[in-house]
Amino acid sequence: MGKFPSRLMRRKRQDGWAIVSVMVAMMITGLLAIYASGKWTTSVYEAQAESTGRYMTKVRGAILTALTKHLEVFTLVDTSGAPPGTYAPAPAWATFAGPTTTISVADLKVSKFLEGGFPDLPPLGRSIHINLQRTGTCPGTDCNVTAYVYSCWPISKGKPSGAVDNTTCPAVPGNWQTDSSLVGAVMIAANGYGGTNSLQPATMRGPLFSVTSASLGIPATSAGHVALLASLNDSLFPQFVRQGDTRHIYLNDSLSVAKQISTDEGLLINTAVVPGSPCSTPGLYANSNKNTMVKCIGGNWFELDGYMLMAAQSLANGAAVVDPICPGANLLPFSFASLQNADVTMTGPDIAVTGVISGGLTGSGNVNAAGAVSVSGTFNGTTTSTAASSIRVAQGVSIVAGRVVITPPSANARALVLQGCRSS
Structure with missing residues (x-):
């Protein structure tokens, strides 16, 4: 207990x-x-x-x-100059x-x-x-x-207290x-x-x-x-090319497009190939060492614009010919003339008959020691000529000292003058 x-x-x-x-x-x-x-x-x-x-x-x-x-x-x-639809609103x-x-x-x-x-x-x-x-x-x-x-x-x-308007930004509260x-x-x-x-x-x-x-x-x-x-x-x-790009764009390889290429200032080809030299891409265009357009045809660079025609005029004898002004040191002016209309009155010195003439003669004449026949009087009869016979008309044209010269001169004769620039 x-x-x-x-x-x-x-x-x-x-x-x-x-x-x-x-x-x-x-x-x-x-x-x-x-x-x-x-x-x-x-x-x-x-x-x-x-x-x-x-x-x-x-x-x-x-x-x-x-x-x-x-x-x-x-x-x-x-x-503003872009085609409609190029840029989104x-x-x-x-x-x-x-x-x-x-x-x-x-x-x-x-x-x-x-x-x-x-x-x-x-x-x-x-x-x-x-x-x-x-x-x-x-x-x-x-x-x-x-x-x-x-x-x-x-x-x-x-x-923040109350409703917030997210489009505005009011001052920060003092107790924040x-x-x-x-x-x-x-x-x-x-x-x-x-x-x-x-x-x-x-x-x-x-x-x-x-x-x-x-x-x-x-x-x-x-x-x-x-x-x-x-x-x-x-x-x-x-790094990417974009719509409306204002930069200078440089590509280090070929550029291919599915459709046409448009430019507002022109196409610059930075090449200097020698016309006639070998090429490997048929149909390729280039700029020559003379600033002319060339094309690769048949394995060689062919000059397309070695001659550029700028004017064609019909001028009379004595008309002035002024050479065109060609841009650049590689282009020189040229003027070529040819007869457009001939106007010749043939007289003795202007006519030369060669070949064999046959026919009958009536009148008096003589034969000299060299075999030349002189006939005075009236020619009566017919003559025929062979293939060796010919008549020469002596009229030509040239450009001398900046003027058209037609020889022998005549009022109605005209010269066709072609002018332009050619590569040097």
């Missing part, structure tokens, strides 16, 4: 320790719950920051598509005349560069806007158009608190194209760019914004 109280006391002590253990477990569970709740909240905000970076990356892709499709509009290229916001303009996500959605279901607002930063900047001489080789996709307000855990860790999460999701003014509010700086915050419309004292660079110079786009 004496041991019973001792066992009762031990049981009471054990029950007390059990209650303490339960209380400790409840306290630890509560602390873990509080910790887990905070960690869960942090994960939610980090996910929102990552989504904001991806949201801005999507907007960046849309503005790059717009720059690619309407680059001639952004760079002020005159397309551009949205009104792409035709800004000044050096800069700012548009919104709503503008990209209306212009179909973002799908209709794309969210109007990002998870953080209130709204997203796009600043377009044109630099250099446009149009021209140094013309450049750059876009910056930026958050209207600093990246924060806060949310920037969260640097969330800024970093947005930057990581920007894939290297992002920049921020968290460290220096007056400068938006990233690995690819550094611009003043004021140039984007962001107050120089407002830190914590994020911007993404959108420029065709930071992609493979400059």
Whole structure:
């Protein structure tokens, strides 16, 4: 009986320790719950920051598509002379005349560069806007158009109150608190194209760019914004020939087209082949070393325009002939004349009769020692000639000292004068 109280006391002590253990477990569970709740909240905000970076990356892709499709509009290229349908109609916001303009996500959605279901607002930063900047001489080789996709307000855990108009960017509220860790999460999701003014509010700086915050419309004292660079110079786009390209394009190999080639200024062939020299591509055209057109025919370069006819005139005897003016040192003027109309009165010295003449003669005459027959009186009868007989008319034309010379001269004779340039 004496041991019973001792066992009762031990049981009471054990029950007390059990209650303490339960209380400790409840306290630890509560602390873990509080910790887990905070960690869960942090994960939610980090996910929102990552989504904001991806949201801005999507907007960046849309503005790059717009720059690619309407680059001639952004760079002020005159397309008024292009055939209808050559260029797609551009949205009104792409035709800004000044050096800069700012548009919104709503503008990209209306212009179909973002799908209709794309969210109007990002998870953080209130709204997203796009600043377009044109630099250099446009149009021209140094013309450049750059876009910056930026958050209207600093990246924060806060949310704007009331309805948000994503086409405007009002001033940042005074109680708005920037969260640097969330800024970093947005930057990581920007894939290297992002920049921020968290460290220096007056400068938006990233690995690819550094611009003043004021140039984007962001107050120089407002830190914590994020911007993404959108420029065709930071992609493979400059390597491709594009519609309305104003650059000098150089290809290092052959170019083939399915249809005709048109040019508004002419075709320049930078060759200097020797006419008559061998060639290997039949039908190929080239420029000669004398600046004349040649064609590969029968394995040799054939000169197509060694002579260029510029004038044809019908001129009388004594008319002036003025040589044409030929461009370049490799072309010389020429003038060729031939009889167009002959007008000759044949007299004794102009007529030479050769051959055998037979027939009858009536009259008196004599024969000298050389066998020449002289007849005086009237010729009566017929004569015939053989194939060896001929009558020569002596009239010709030439150009002497810049004038037409017809010999013997006559009033109705005409010379056909051809003039032009020939290769030297």
